[in-house]
Amino acid sequence: MIITKQRLFSEILDSLVGEKTVFLVGCGECATVCQTGGEDEVKALSERLQQAGKIISGSVVLEPACNLLEAKRQFRKYRDLIEQSDSLLAMSCGGGAQIAQEASGKIVHPANESLFLGTVKRFGQFEEYCSMCGDCVLDTTGGICPITRCSKGLLNGPCGGSQAEKCEVDSEKDCGWVMIYKRLKEIGKLASLISTSERLRDHSRTVKPANRQLTRDKGVKK
Amino acid sequence: MTALQQALSKGEFAVTAEVAPPKGIDVTEMLEHVEHLRGRVHAVNVTDQQSSVMRLGSLATCVLLKQVGIEPVFQLTTRDRNRIALQSDLLSAYALGIENVLCLTGDYITLGDHPQAKPVFDLDSITLLSVARRLQDGYDLAGNKLEGSPRFHLGAVATPGYEPIDLQLLKLKKKVEAGAQFFQTQAVYDPAVFARFIDQVKDFKVPVIAGIILLKSAGMAAFLNKNIAGVNVPDPIITEMKGAKDKVTTSIEIAARIIRAIKDLCQGVHIMSLGWERHVPALLDALRL
Ligand code: SF4
Ligand code: SF4
Numbered sequence: 001m002i003i004t005k006q007r008l009f010s011e012i013l014d015s016l017v018g019e020k021t022v023f024l025v026g027c028g029e030c031a032t033v034c035q036t037g038g039e040d041e042v043k044a045l046s047e048r049l050q051q052a053g054k055i056i057s058g059s060v061v062l063e064p065a066c067n068l069l070e071a072k073r074q075f076r077k078y079r080d081l082i083e084q085s086d087s088l089l090a091m092s093c094g095g096g097a098q099i100a101q102e103a104s105g106k107i108v109h110p111a112n113e114s115l116f117l118g119t120v121k122r123f124g125q126f127e128e129y130c131s132m133c134g135d136c137v138l139d140t141t142g143g144i145c146p147i148t149r150c151s152k153g154l155l156n157g158p159c160g161g162s163q164a165e166k167c168e169v170d171s172e173k174d175c176g177w178v179m180i181y182k183r184l185k186e187i188g189k190l191a192s193l194i195s196t197s198e199r200l201r202d203h204s205r206t207v208k209p210a211n212r213q214l215t216r217d218k219g220v221k222k
Numbered sequence: 223m224t225a226l227q228q229a230l231s232k233g234e235f236a237v238t239a240e241v242a243p244p245k246g247i248d249v250t251e252m253l254e255h256v257e258h259l260r261g262r263v264h265a266v267n268v269t270d271q272q273s274s275v276m277r278l279g280s281l282a283t284c285v286l287l288k289q290v291g292i293e294p295v296f297q298l299t300t301r302d303r304n305r306i307a308l309q310s311d312l313l314s315a316y317a318l319g320i321e322n323v324l325c326l327t328g329d330y331i332t333l334g335d336h337p338q339a340k341p342v343f344d345l346d347s348i349t350l351l352s353v354a355r356r357l358q359d360g361y362d363l364a365g366n367k368l369e370g371s372p373r374f375h376l377g378a379v380a381t382p383g384y385e386p387i388d389l390q391l392l393k394l395k396k397k398v399e400a401g402a403q404f405f406q407t408q409a410v411y412d413p414a415v416f417a418r419f420i421d422q423v424k425d426f427k428v429p430v431i432a433g434i435i436l437l438k439s440a441g442m443a444a445f446l447n448k449n450i451a452g453v454n455v456p457d458p459i460i461t462e463m464k465g466a467k468d469k470v471t472t473s474i475e476i477a478a479r480i481i482r483a484i485k486d487l488c489q490g491v492h493i494m495s496l497g498w499e500r501h502v503p504a505l506l507d508a509l510r511l
Contacts, residue, residue, distance in 0.1 A: 151330055152341065156348040157393035159327045160381040160408065163451045169330040181389040193392055198348050198400060200305075200363075 001030045002093040003118035003126045004037070007111060012045075012089070013052055015109040019086035021055045023078070025100045025108075027065035027092035033120070036112045037065070037091030045091065045111065057081045065096025071103035082106060134205030140196050142183030147201075149176030155199040224321050225293050226265040227375040229490070230404060230429045236490025237511055238295060238406065238431060239502060240267040241287075243278035249286060255499040256292055262506050265322055267295040267406070267492070274301065274334025281311060284320045295377065296320045299328025304344040305353065309362055312354055316372030324377040324406060325350040348393070348400045351376055355401035378402035380430070381452035382410060382419035391422055398426045406492045409435040409446070411455045413483035420487045429489035434481060436495045436505070437473045440464040470501055478508040485509075 006012075016022060024042050031037025039061055046056045058081040060074050075082055082088070087107040090097035093114040101108040118126035131148045137155065138145060147153045151169040158177030161168025165178045184190045206212075229236045239259050244252055259266055266287060270280040284294035296315050300308065315323065331341040345353060353363050360371040378397040384390040394405070405423075410416045410432050420430065435453075437443050440463040443455040459476055466472035481491055491511075495502050 152327060152343045152346070154327065154343065154346045156346050156396060158389060159346075160379060160384060160390075161329065161451045162384075165385070168451060169332060177389065178386065181386060181392075190388075190392075194395070198352060198396060200349055201344065203344070 001033060001118055001120065001126075002095070003115045003128075004031055004034050004093050004112040005115060006036045006041070006045075006091075007113055009048060012109070012111055013049075016049075016054065016087065016089070019054075019107075021057050021085045022049060023057045023082050023085040023088050023106075024059035024111075025065060025071075025088055025090045025092065025096070026059065026061035027063075027096050028061050029064035031065065031092045031096070031112065032061070034126070035124070037061070037096075042091055045089075049089075057085045062092070062096070062100075065090065065092035066099055068099050068103060071099050075103050132206070133201070135202050137199065140192055141180045142187060142189065144176065144180045144183055146176055146180060149174075149179065151176070153201075155201060157193075224265065224375050226295065226322055227403075229264045233489075235485065235511065236429070236431055237263045237506065238265050238267060238490065238492045239263045239499065240269065240492065240494045241283070241499070242269045242272060242496075243280065243283040245275070245277045247278060249278070249283070252283070253286070253290065255497070256287060256290070258499045258502055260292060262503055262511075263493075264490075265293040265295045267297055267324060270297040270299045270326070270328070271302065271334070272329070274329045274331050274336070276334070276336055281315055281318070281320070284315070285318050288319055293322070294320060295322040295324050297324045297326060298350065299326045300343055300345045300347065300350055301328030301331065302339075302342055304342055305363055308345060308350060309353060309357060312357055312374070313368075313372060316374065321373060322375045322377065323354060324379065325354065325402070326379055347378060348396050351378060351397060351400035351402055375403055376401050377404045377406055379408065380405045380419075380423070381408040382416050383408065383412070383452040383454050387419070387422065394423060394426065398428055402428060404429045404431060404489075406431045407433045408450070408452045409433045409494065410484060411453070411459060411480060413480060415454075416484050417487055430487075431490035431492045432481075432484055432488045433492045433494060434477050436477055436493065436498050436501065437463055438496070438498065439469060470498075470504075473498075474501060474505045474508060477505055481505075481509055 024046055026037040026042040042059050058078055062070050062074055082104055088100050089109050089111050090100045091111040097108050097110045116128040119129045121127050128148055133147050146155055151167050162175035165175055167173045167175045184193055241252055241256055268280045268283045271277050280297050284296045287294040325347050327347045331339050354374050354376055357372055360368050380394055440460050443460045446453045447455055493502055
């Protein structure tokens with residue numbers, strides 16, 4: 001899930017300077033779970049903006065905001081309201097904000113900061129476990145991701161900085177490599193850490209200006 | 223072959239020290255500091271923006287040392303440069319006559335004075351070592367042939383007090399396989415911990431140069447214990463520093479005592495004097511080094 005947090009209200013207002021009528025776009029999936037773009041948040045932000053003198057022409061919560069077909073379909077129902085608005089405010093991730101722009105042709109402002117690909121630890125608590133490196137190594141690291149859970153994203157073992165099994169960067173955070181070590185020991189696979197030859201990241205799988213697209217194949221890859 | 227390499231290969235007890243480049247371009251004070259080390263050490267490490275604080279470059283400083291006749295150890299971290307820049311800097315170093323290279327991962331960016339900068343870590347200490355070795359073999363990381371290849375004396379760091387030690391040993395083994403020819407260690411204060419460590423790494427057959435940080439005060443010892451991973455100054459030493467009439471004398475006594483206790487276990491000492499370079503000769507005198 002894409003983890004978002006709402007931008008400061010003052011920042012949102014600043015982005016709307018010179019615009020009077022605004023249409024709000026929420027997202028029924030990730031942003032709803034993060035409470036940054038569900039029905040309740042759309043309603044709350046709409047009220048706050050009205051108090052600040054804006055006219056809210058309408059709103060819709062897309063299922064989800066990052067789907068172009070869904071956005072086009074829903075926006076058709078609200079065509080007049082969207083047309084008369086100066087801009088749209090996207091209460092979704094940045095992907096949803098850009099889809100809203102593509103589907104409406106209007107100026108779209110982001111209401112949220114998009115932070116990371118998150119797991120849900122418990123209600124309202126999210127943690128990053130995967131950075132989508134395109135070259136998964138979990139199989140050899142005891143199912144714990146070194147790229148994400150080691151602060152330096154080290155692939156070949158720990159730096160010398162951990163203290164009391166915590167990371168040098170943040171004493172609240174467990175050292176990713178100590179976690180990997182313990183897990184490998186637990187499952188009797190420490191030897192794999194020794195035998196794996198040194199690893200080098202292949203950034204060409206992820207870095208810009210990659211035009212990252214994927215058309216789903218049928219069936220399982222051979 | 224560098225003087226350091228020669229000393230280690232001949233089984234002489236190696237002595238290295240360390241300087242930090244200034245923040246800025248005025249190198250007067252730094253050069254004054256290293257003057258105290260002239261003729262007393264085999265080589266002087268030059269830190270690479272230690273603690274992620276932006277400073278004059280390590281490579282430029284190494285060249286400055288070389289120009290005044292002091293052999294440098296070029297510390298190179300993977301924090302700020304990607305594999306293209308690191309390979310290029312390794313070639314540049316050799317072209318400028320620098321052969322001792324200490325390969326480090328580097329501290330994290332947010333610990334320094336430009337916390338908003340991009341942390342690179344495209345390589346790590348292990349892959350940096352193997353990249354250096356590959357350059358020596360005449361090829362770059364992408365497999366392209368080089369016109370003329372460098373020769374390095376490659377070092378890596380080790381932390382004897384690291385826990386869990388098995389995890390560290392795994393990493394050190396990989397460093398050796400990747401090409402580490404010597405280790406310089408994090409500061410040692412407990413000879414027993416160091417002896418255990420030496421026993422654990424003896425099969426690597428790589429010379430170990432034990433790190434010593436000259437304590438300037440009891441407060442500094444407490445700071446090291448709290449903030450520097452793997453460093454543990456025992457309480458009796460802190461008490462000794464607290465009660466010291468003359469901090470310099472006591473500090474040197476402590477360092478000399480530790481070095482004497484571990485001298486037969488290792489192949490050299492690396493003295494980190496943090497601005498107290500002028501006191502290093504007295505320490506070496508006490509040790510007859
Ligand atoms: S290695 Fe880590 S970042 Fe890469 S795909 Fe696997 S979990 Fe994600
Ligand atoms: S302390 Fe552990 S998690 Fe933190 S950067 Fe070093 S190896 Fe990675």
